[in-house]
Amino acid sequence: MLKKNIAPIFALVLIIIFFIQPEIVRSGAIAGITLWYKKILPFLFPMFILSNILLQYSLLYELLEKVSKISKKLLGSAFAIIPYIIGIISGYPSAAVAIDSMVKSNSINQSEANYLLYFTNICSFQFISAVVVMSMLEDKSLLIYVTIPHFIGAIVLSSFFKKDFYITTGTKKRNIIKHVSFNKAFSNAITKSIISILTICGVIIIFSIISEYILTFIPTTYTSNITDIFIGLIVGALEITNGCNVVSSSCLPIEVKLILINFLISFSGFSIIFQTITVVTNFEIGILKYIKTKFVYGIISAFITVLMLIIM
Template structure:
């Protein structure tokens, strides 16, 4: 219901802009397309193809063993380790895409998937180091504090989600073997699935980039706050460039990040309320930690 209303509002805004402010719409669309083409496709498209192939060929065992300490602590099925790995290293919406594929393969339960997605579906280390530290902050010395704060808050969030929100969940799920398709058909299917998902992500990035440009054009006071709530990448470019003030927004991920995540779920696997709650918990924890650091610095 909410998603349909939001889609209708977005369509109305885009149509209104195309008639009244075509220059803003064109600039927003070009910036969104540039972000999709230069950042998202190189980072995510090859991973999506490879991830689909790895999952369908049941080749995730090495990654699962590597992530076993974390899945053990969180009392998750060890096969959920691949979803956590995807979220920690590849960014939005790799964790969601991997976990949804694992559920469709009957490898993990929906509960396992939702715990992983709500906890670890975040921006990638490449985004934090390359875009946040080097382009926005222009300071390589920020790597360590940014990474420590962000990933420690991610870990705290995962414990809250697992042991408070999902406190009654017990891992009693048994994996079911699914017949493996022919390798040629599997690769074709993986490529088509990746193309479909990357196309959806591009559409959302362009739409929310247009909205961000509208905010910057029409809202005179502190548009960066609303921009970061809508689309984090565009919002960071107009932020105050102090990582302790914008890291909570990165943890939240923005409305665009949420819609990107939901777009890869075609089987209603993701519990949207749990996911949104998880992102807000992460943002609040990050805000608290950043506030403590600011107090110590002053």
């Protein structure tokens, strides 16, 4: 009974908050829109359009045929390299959009799509370098301590699920993509990209309001490192940008900051998890398994960070 009514109960709680504390709703919504307008729209929307156009043609798949054997051996799928590279370039949830397009074109099936989603739907290099390292941590020398754990951690994560994937889909034959005119491909890409980017906007606004409400219960002066860690994890579990900002602004040692930030970026937060769910329309995501996988991804990235801090 409770499980079936989680969504309406959640919506009802938010509506009550809207009535009781409208100023929190207003400030949270403005923060969410600002984040979307300044950080998401300029980078993701053009990439959504271009990747959607590209994935409607067979050219990319043909070019990657030469490395398909390497990709299949290393990552478990001949097409894994496509969303992985798109993820590095444009970040969450661009890889999910690419995977969804591949399912629609019958290049991959639902089982393969879920497998690829686990480790290719990753944070962009640009977000890590420009926002997290340069803007928040303000030290470009720390870039390797965030990029390596995140991107290598994704490949490590893939090895945990490769065996099951081979059993279910390793011998499936893929269909050839039919040719479409540029006008149709461009129109389809624009339509899907607009829907995706506006959906992401809505998700970001809602989670920014929730984060703003939670922050009202947090004292302005921190009393301990434990408090800083707790606040960073709670806020970051909802939305990684706010969470990384809280961690980087804290009085924690830089080593602890790097470990927490790597965990948060790889876990991605429920805001991005829901963004991913909303942009996928052509296959069913195993939501609970996806959340668990993202948590494991966060642990792997944090562990790699610890190893790097010890060795380097």
